[in-house]
Amino acid sequence: MPSLYDHQELESFFNKQQFPERKRRSFRRLFFREFLDLDSAFDNPKFVELVRDHFEIPQLKIISRQDSKIDGASKLLVQTEDGLNIETVILRIGTGRTSLCISSQAGCTEKCTFCSTATLGFKRNLTLAEIIGQVILAGEILRKEDRKVRNIVFMGMGEPLRNTDNVLKSLEIMLSSAYMGLSSKRVTVSTIGITDNITKLRHSFPEVNLALSLHASNDQVRDILMPINKTFPMETIKETLLSAQELASGDLMIQYLLIKDLNDSPEQAQELAAFLKGINCIINLIPYNDSMGMGNWKCSSEEKMSAFQDVLQESDFQVTRRHSLGRDIDAACGQLAAKNQKK
Incomplete structure (x- = not known):
């Protein structure tokens, strides 16, 4: 059916x-x-x-909702028909904009050492209906608040480019003027660097934004943080990004988590700038979230983060600093862990 x-x-x-x-x-x-x-x-x-x-009409069910007391984030714990728990986050920005952070997998195929979702292991890929269903559930909540879904980011649980077919099908519905009618510029797909599928995404949806989780300036450090680097090392990723930028007009954002004494030195900032030379991108610096309790790491100091940013800007890169919403409800970057997950 x-x-x-x-x-x-x-x-x-x-x-x-x-x-x-x-x-x-x-x-x-x-x-x-x-x-x-x-x-x-x-x-x-x-x-x-x-x-x-x-038609099959999957029934996703919200089994809990946590609303932040410090900002406009809400975290939904959503259950699939076969009892798996996934998480969807609503981000209400002060300007009135509303973003959704949606999941593409139950658990995750990757084992990034800084990410809480990695502790769950991998259950399965989400179906097309379960991806779109998250948008519809959140949309029902926002409709009652007289808000509309404006931005969607595939930055929830899972690696979207390990579920490429269903993610691409969901983008068709999100971007179609006959269906959800979202602007391509307001949809972002995140990846840790599955190079073949980066090319496939850029070819299929050239205007959709891509966020690459890099988090290191060299293979030695990235090997520690992201086991996938042994399969897709940084030079392979760079070659893919350089060729893919000829296909795409959507933004490329390089995500870089700043961890004290691991990847935050001025020398590493210079190394990162050299690695990214020739790649049209925005570098998004993300303060490590100490509350994740992963790897016994700590967030870089404000002084070191500012120095890191200065080096990149002096190399003519556009650099932003992420302010994550939902820290008090474990809804920020790397915190999604679907507590009470079905075993």
Whole structure:
């Protein structure tokens, strides 16, 4: 049985049922943009029954919600039909913008030593319906707050480019003007550097933003932080980024976690600048979150972070410093660990 969120199957069904175009547009808007339920989106009980008989409609369930007391973050613990827990984060920015941080896997295939999600192991890839379902669940919450989903980042649990097919299918729905209608510039896919699939993503969706988790200026340090580096070393990643930037117009963000006495020296900043020479990118410096309790590491001092940033800016790179929301509810970078995960 096909998924309701497979837009090709849905359009084929509409054609077979000779469903009028005017009503199709109304359904897409009400269901995929205003996040109403099926009954409200169709307003035709007999047709809703036909839809339910023809399509699989996965039921994600919110089993807990934590709202930050210090900022506009909410963390949703969401359960799949087979009992796996994943996490979705709503980020309400003070300016009125709203971003969603969604998961692509239950657990994670990678074993990054700084990340809480790595402690879960890997359960399975999320389906297309489970990826889009997170957006719909969050959208239902935001609709009641008179807010709209503006940005989506694939920075939740899992490595998106280990689930490339379903991530790409979900992007089709998110970006289609007939469905969710998001701007490509407001969608970001994060990866630790699966090079073949970076090229595939850039070719398929050249305007979507890419965030590469680099976190080191050389292979020696990256080997410590990210075991995947032995498969996709930094020089391979650089070659991929250089060739992929000819395909893409979307931003490339280099994510760099600053950890005290490991990767935060001025010399390492110079090494990073040399490595990134010729790559059009924005460098996003991320203070290590001490509360993660991973690797007995600590966050770099403000003085060292500023010095690191200065070196990069002197090399003519655009550099930002991330301010993570949701630290008090374990919703910040590297903290998603789906407590009470099904074993």
